[in-house]
Amino acid sequence: MPARPVYAFAGDLLLAHGPLGEALPVVHAAARGGLGVLVFDAATGKVIDLDLRGTADEALARLAPLSGNKPEGEPEKRGPGRPKLGVTPREVTLLPRHWDWLSSQPGGASVALRKLVEAALRETEGPTQARRARDATYAFMTAVAGDRPGYEEATRMLFAGDWTAFDAAIEAWPADIRQAVTEMAESSWRNGKGR
Incomplete structure (x- = not known):
């Protein structure tokens, strides 16, 4: 369940504050009741666009992509680097004296x-x-x-x-x-x- 903290407002009234997954049923009910609801990401202050179609449980199920979790059964993508450690190679451009200093450091x-x-x-x-x-x-x-x-x-x-x-x-x-x-x-x- 998404733990992203949010503020949900209907006009000047705070409907819910807390993890998105916990606030969603309140937001869903208010929207179904005809209230205009805005949900703000507490970390960015920006409005979050939610798909509130269907039941609250169906809307909650659609939140998985917002939480950063991959859907079940989807294979893990692997590329270069050390994927188990989360390492992906990138290119760094340095001057020769920088490379010399770096290579002389313990551990490389x-x-x-x-x-x-x-x-x-x-x-x-x-x-x-x-x-x-x-x-x-x-x-x-x-x-x-x-x-x-x-x-x-x-x-x-x-x-x-x-x-x-x-x-x-x-x-x-x-x-x-x-x-x-x-x-x-x-x-x-x-x-x-x-x-």
Whole structure:
């Protein structure tokens, strides 16, 4: 069952928040009841297009491709590299002095490159997560509150990291939208400048 976290809204009302597989029955029932429902990916802030035809169980069964799981019985595709380790070869262009340095490292070029990439990933993890959270919050805010009073100020404060002014700018928004925006931005606050 897809664990992708979502926010499902009907207008200003939050219908469901949590894993997509758990939210889908609520979304399906609301759509069948004639409500216009928008489902947002919590990680990106973008609308997810769902196929809600048939029963809730049928719609749920169609979610397997969204979760990244391959359908049963489909053979695993194999290509070059070490597929059991998830390794696929790619071409890297470096100067001769770079190759000389890499080959002199313990374990050779591959080990040295992996260590360098892992160190860079660890170093930029917080700022990268903060940027992604900010971008997701911005995408979500634009979709649900782009025409609301305080939107432009909230956007400026989101990117400036002024959380007091951000809270003030969204204060007049409906409670469910305000709550979702704040929750989405919290990762930015945790990994960025703090709140």
